[in-house]
Amino acid sequence: MSVALRELHAAFGGVLHGAMDRAVARLAPLAAAGEDALSFVAHPRYRTALAASRAGVVIAPPALVADVLGRADPPPGGWACWECPDPYLTFARLTQWWREHVQPRPRRAGVHPTAWVDSSAQVHPSASIGPHAVIEAQAVVEAQVDIGPHAVVEARARVGAGTRLGPGVVIGYDCVIGARGIVHGGTIIGADGFGFAPAPLPDGTGREWIKIEQLGAVRIGDDVEIGANCCIDRGALGDTVLEDGVKLDNLIQIGHNVHVGRHTAMAGCVGIAGSARIGAFCTLGGGAIVLGHLELADHVHISAASVVMRSILQPGQYSGIFPIDDNRAWEKNAATLRQLHALRERLKALERRTT
Amino acid sequence: MSVALRELHAAFGGVLHGAMDRAVARLAPLAAAGEDALSFVAHPRYRTALAASRAGVVIAPPALVADVLGRADPPPGGWACWECPDPYLTFARLTQWWREHVQPRPRRAGVHPTAWVDSSAQVHPSASIGPHAVIEAQAVVEAQVDIGPHAVVEARARVGAGTRLGPGVVIGYDCVIGARGIVHGGTIIGADGFGFAPAPLPDGTGREWIKIEQLGAVRIGDDVEIGANCCIDRGALGDTVLEDGVKLDNLIQIGHNVHVGRHTAMAGCVGIAGSARIGAFCTLGGGAIVLGHLELADHVHISAASVVMRSILQPGQYSGIFPIDDNRAWEKNAATLRQLHALRERLKALERRTT
Amino acid sequence: MSVALRELHAAFGGVLHGAMDRAVARLAPLAAAGEDALSFVAHPRYRTALAASRAGVVIAPPALVADVLGRADPPPGGWACWECPDPYLTFARLTQWWREHVQPRPRRAGVHPTAWVDSSAQVHPSASIGPHAVIEAQAVVEAQVDIGPHAVVEARARVGAGTRLGPGVVIGYDCVIGARGIVHGGTIIGADGFGFAPAPLPDGTGREWIKIEQLGAVRIGDDVEIGANCCIDRGALGDTVLEDGVKLDNLIQIGHNVHVGRHTAMAGCVGIAGSARIGAFCTLGGGAIVLGHLELADHVHISAASVVMRSILQPGQYSGIFPIDDNRAWEKNAATLRQLHALRERLKALERRTT
Known part of the structure; x- marks a missing residue:
């Protein structure tokens, strides 16, 4: 199955150049695209990849249109260039069109005969x-x-209008998710937060943990996407909140009473401890950890695998990653790191001695 | 629905001061509590929050009772102060009472008609x-x-008496969980441990992995709570063991043959590699990792995101976290860290030269 | 139930010494093995454990046979030593034999009456x-x-011949897994990759995320084992690929368009970001993270909890772990680390001054 380029163009606008009557059989990344494929290039830094690509159609920013059209070695059907101010965004919207018209997701209609719907539920x-x-x-x-x-x-x-829940997803009692959301398979929303008070054991050896019942819920806004096998805990007393437009990747832990501001995105394996308050428009790289009760301002960006141990109130990019090295070099540097404070003292002493 | 303060007090004891005939409609944190709410304050360091709170009832330690009662601006119904030696613990028990009497968790009675119970099972x-x-x-x-x-x-x-398993939880064949446990949704207990022996490939390019069948099981004691989407692997030959009173947060990985001592608690995203032996009364912060075959003594506390690479035989708090910084500063420090051993050598040389 | 040692030996070969007519009731690690158990020792460094073991039968490499046979204190039935060039590998195969003949995994036969099989599916x-x-x-x-x-x-x-899917596993639409695979409970294969294009909000406060539909799938080779609660995302345009013989532990995140080469193994909680290309015969320790679009050559080994921030094109062992220390020492060293670049500058100045 293929789609006329003109049909795609009619849906999204922009300026078409070159072989305008091409057909598109697939969307593909620049390096893998053949003559039947549409691809995109977003930045001038991909000029070399563009020159080597076999794609029949390329969505390109104005700065690269001449490069596409002037290619020395066009495919038999000729090149087409689709000029757009923001190729990545147009491509994103194109994938949605493609999903809807060409490659629809299998959808189950109605209430399946094996489903169990309580008589007091409203479906x-x-x-x-x-x-x-x-x-x-x-x-x-x-x-x-x-x-x-x-x-x-x-x-x-x-569950709000148009929202899709993947296989095995749980929306816990009293929890709410808004409209047009997506929750991927295995994600548990509304398990108990992790709250215990210590109580001394009678034998004096230590303490046991007394459960604090988690009496709050989870409130999730509109247009939120949550990946697979995530956990969003219910609040202890108040609610855990994800605002509109939040995007979470897979295997993310959101502790009780966390508040995530709108349009914040987190990559896989992030952990946010209880009562942290994450601003709007933030990004957290994969495996980043935010400790409990901290605050991140709007527009704060945390690099992958970094650990936030104090509130960050200024927008910006923050990192804390031990640089990887060959094992021998790492061992020597790590061993020295354990004496770093002492080294600093030695340096100080030396400075005093030599002035 | 609200509950008379006297009724709560009758259940838990302590000394009531002030407006003793108040009613309590909800439990709330100090900052969010209104006149109809009961809250608590555990430490004198929350004195300022206490002064600003609108809560109608506050559970407070003796050292703060005067502060509650002497507040300049009581709500119309007057303040009540519930004096307890350990307010946090009393509050925890109060949440349990509240869960049972005011906000009961939805419970499904009997064997649901869609459940499948083997005829040889004992339910x-x-x-x-x-x-x-x-x-x-x-x-x-x-x-x-x-x-x-x-x-x-x-x-x-x-599955022992009174234990609750959340949606989609799996208790693997031959595994045991004791009484009064809670396992939250999606947790898999008794998947195979990760065990393989390398065997050279005939073509000499590398080795393949030959599976070591995991012939042990998982044994979990009484009063254990395990969060959502955790994995507790079965032992290779012997069993993986969680002792009484262990508390695990979400997305925790417990490898095969691990032994976790009683009343140890782990925050979200912790990973314990195979055959590690964790003592009693330990705590592990979120995202901490313990490598395989190591031992942690009783009362060892590991900070969040720290990696335990050697056994720790002395009680205490241990940490290993790269400090987060703005990205520019981090880049410079991380680059220098890769030459740290060389810096130390240069310092040494300098010291020799200047003495 | 017990098995004659001769029967086991007949299945696997090697040379038997000592009490050859022993029976084996269980497989056990050296330290826990009693007279009715078979154990193994792979390295001469376990000589001491071997001397202390009560095992009735030990699989041992040639270098240790004399140690087994010459033990001062044999059990009443006498010792047996099973000499093999690679005891660990023989033991692995023995566990498979044991699983099949002595301790078979419960297996459900046929299509369960509660299962739902679409009429167009081929089972x-x-x-x-x-x-x-x-x-x-x-x-x-x-x-x-x-x-x-x-x-x-x-x-x-x-789903290819002989493959086993644990409870709650999802194989997403259009995804393929080859023969003889194992996927443990709760693992989601083929959820959407995490792909969004930013689009400015009309109010100028920031940007929202426009979903890039994930039009690819997941292709998994033969003899692949995947642990519990993992996530293997479908590709954005092309496919995410795990080649033959790959072994993944629990709670692992594989982003969209990742390619993992044959016989590579990853321990628990590893995260591989989108479009990374991991070579063959690699190993990644628990909690390691590989950032997106990077390449790891064949035979690259990443230590636990290390973060790969650049491509690694030479085989070898690589690490990047902040060394754990008692909390006081760590605090001082971490604080100094934040001034490390400045320390280097001071050292440089000092060097200039003193030469």
């Missing part, structure tokens, strides 16, 4: 409830919602 | 088996157990 | 489909496949 007739899904008492499932196999919407929880 | 009549749950051959489910939707108790596994 | 008659499993339209399940309870094989996905 909109346009919603789809997958095999073995469970909708508990007084839960609300709005229009066009797509509930995957084995997903669970617990008592009194609410 | 106590007081146990609750959720929708689509699976209880396999010869499994044992004791009294008052609550098995969530899609949870699986595999062959010959045993 | 081989020898395959086993567990309780509440879901096989969607046009999926293919080959011979001897074992699909656990609540596992889902989505539309058009394919």
Whole structure:
């Protein structure tokens, strides 16, 4: 199956140059694209990749249009260049068009006969409830919602219009997710937060942990996407909150009472400890950790694998990563690092002696 | 719905001061508490927060009682102060009372019609088996157990009295969990440990991995709580063990043959590699990693994101975290860190030269 | 139940010495093995453990045979030594024999009555489909496949002969896993990769994220084992690929378009960001992170908790771990580390002054 370039162009605008009557059979990255593929180039720094590409159609920014059109070795059908001010964004929207028109995601229609829907739950007739899904008492499932196999919407929880829950997703009791959200498979929203008070053991050897019941819930805004196998804990007393437009990758831990501001994005394996407050428009790289009760201002960017141990109130990029090295070099440097303070004292002494 | 303060006080004791006939509609943190709320303050360092709070009732230690009662600006109904020697612990117990009497967790009664229970399994009549749950051959489910939707108790596994399994939890074949436990959704207990022996490939390019079948199981004591989407692997030959009172947060990895001593607690995203032996009364901060075959003594505390690379046999607090900094400063320090050993040698040379 | 040593020996070869007519009731590690147990010792460095062991049978390399046979204190039935050139490998194969003959894994036969199999799916008659499993339209399940309870094989996905999926595993639409694979419980294969293009918000406060639909799939080779609660994302345009013989532990994140070469192994909690290319025969220690778009050559070994921030094109062992220390020492060293570049400048100045 292929789509006329003119049809795609009609949907998104921009200026077409070159072989305007091409057909597009697939979307592909620049390096892998053949003559039947549409690709994109966003930055002039990919000029070399562009020169080597075999793509039949390339979405390019104005600064690169001449490069595409002037290529020495066009494919038999000729090159097409689709000039857009923001090629990456246009390409993103194009993938959505492609998903809808060419490569639709399999969708389960209606309430599957194996699903269990409590008689007091409200399920909109346009919603789809997958095999073995469970909708508990007084839960609300709005229009066009797509509930995957084995997903669970617990008592009194609410799933907003157009939201899609992957296989095995759990929306805990009293929790809410807004409209147009996506939650990928295995993610648990509304498990208990991790809260215990220590109580001395009678034998004096140590203390046991007394559970603090987690009486809050989770509130998630609109247009939020959450990856697979994440955990968003319910609040201890108040709620854990993800604002509109938040995007979380896979295997992310959000502790109880955390507040994540709108349009903040976190890459895989991030952990946010309880009661942290993350601003809007932040990004956290993969494996980053934020300790409890800290605050990150809006527009703060944390590099991958960095550990936030104090509040960060100024926008900017922050990092804390031990540089990787060959093992021998690392061993020597790590051993020295354990004496770093002493080295500093020796340097100080030396400075005093030589002045 | 609200509860008379006197009723709560009757359940837990301590000394009531001030407006003793107040009603409590909710439990809330000090900063968010209104006149209808009960809150607590544990440490004198929260004196300022206490002064600013609007809470109608505050549980406070003796040292702060005068502060509560002497507040300049009491709400219309007047303040109440509930004096307790350990306010945090009393508050924890109060949340349990609240959960039971005011805000009960939705509970599924009996064996759900969609659950699958093998005819050779023993399920106590007081146990609750959720929708689509699976209880396999010869499994044992004791009294008052609550098995969530899609949870699986595999062959010959045993779930102790009063234990609650969240949605999708798996208790693997031959594994045991004791009484009064909680396992949150998506946690897999008893998957195979990660064990392989290398075997050279015939073509000499490298080696393949030959699986070591994991013939042990997992044994979990009483009063253990395990968060969501954790993995507790079965032992290779012997068993993986979590002793009584252990508390694990979400997304924690416990490798095969690990032994965790009683009342040890681990925050989210911790990873314990195979055959490590963690003592009793330890704590591990979020994202901490313990390498395989190591030993931690009782009462060892590991800071978040720290990597334990050698056994720690003395109680205490241990840390190893690269300090976060603005990206420019980090880059310069990290680059220098890669030459740290050389710097030390230069310092040494300088010291020799100047003495 | 016990097995004659001669029967085991007949299956695997090697040279038997000592009490050759012993029976073996269990496999056990050297330290825990009693007279009825078979154990192994792989390296001469375990000579002391060997001397103290009570095992009735020990698989040992030639260099240690004399040590076993010459033991001063044999059990009543006498020692047996099973001489093999690679005891660890023989032991691994022995665990497989033991699993098959003595301690078989519970297996569910046929299609469980509660499973849901779409009428257009192809399920081989020898395959086993567990309780509440879901096989969607046009999926293919080959011979001897074992699909656990609540596992889902989505539309058009394919599961190769002899592969076993644990409880709740998801093989996403269009994804493929080869023959003889094992995927442990809760692992999600084929969730969307994490791809978004930024688009400025009209109010000028920041940007929102526009989803890039993930149009690729996941292709997994033969003999691949994947632990519990992992995430292997589908590619954005092309596919995410795990080659033959790859072994992944639990809670591992593999981003979209990652390519993992054959026989590479990763320990728990590893995260590989999108489009990284990991070579063959690599190992990654627990919690290691590889940033996006990087390349690791074949035979590269990354230590636990290390962060790969640049491509590594030479085989070898690489590390980057902040050394753990008692908290006081760490605090002083970490504080100094934040001035490390300045210290280097001071040292340089001093060197200039003193020469």
